[in-house]
Amino acid sequence: MTGEDPRGGRPQRADARRNYQHLLDQAKIAFAEFGADASLDEISRRAGVASGTLYRHFPTRMDLIEAVLADRIGELVNDGRGLLHAEDAVDALFTWLTAAVEHGVTYRGLSAAVMNSALDRGSAVISKWHKDMFDVGAQLLARAQASGAIVADVEAADVLKMVSAIAWAAQGDSAQASRLLTLSMNGLRARPGG
Incomplete structure (x- = not known):
């Protein structure tokens, strides 16, 4: 974090940045455990700050949920960009x-809450997240297709919809999600002479 307020305000003090990060880290854990209705007081307690500190950083529950998802999606996008240089x-x-x-399975309820709120407010946050995820997913797919190991006629939108469908169908069961993804990936593999 650069020291600037994540909401675009003036620069934050070091202790404010630290508190923000502690809150975000604890919110990720609590939302993964309890969903969108996780106790904000418990998140504050786990982060070692007063409730007022949480509300200074995140005036509403939705602000905190959006921050958690933005942080996690940013990590996924950055991880994807790093994988663009992988040998295989x-x-x-x-x-x-x-x-x-795994992100979809873990934060399914949060994503639904944010999407409903964003649609109500006309927020552009969802389209930015989709664009970032689509861009990196499309690049990773194109590399895999160029290697000849993945069928050429599949599109990035198909693969990303498949990922969303798997996360939804698994109903929070990571093992089932992993099995479904493996089956799907096997279906994407190019067959010799095919």
Whole structure:
């Protein structure tokens, strides 16, 4: 973090940045455990700050949820960009899709809450997240297709919809999500002479 207020305000003091990060880290854990209705007081307690500190950084529950998702999606996008340089393009694609499915399984309720809120407010945050995820996913898929190991006629939108469907169908069961993704990836592999 550069020291600037994540909401675009004036620069933050070091202790404010630290508190912000502690809150964000604890919110990720609490939302993964309890969903969008996780106790904000418990998040504050776990972060070692007063409730007032949480509300200074995140005036509403939705602000905190959006910050958690923005942080996690940013990590996924950055991880995907790093995988663009991996030697094995198919393994890189599978690694990133696995992380994306796990994110979807873990934060499914948060994503639904943010999407509903964003639609109500006309927010552009969802389209930015989709664009960032689509861009990196498309690049990873193109590399895997160029290697000849993945069928050429699949599109990035298909693969990302598949990831979303797997996360939804798994209903919070990471093992099932992993099995479904493996089956799907096997279906994407090019067959000799095919």
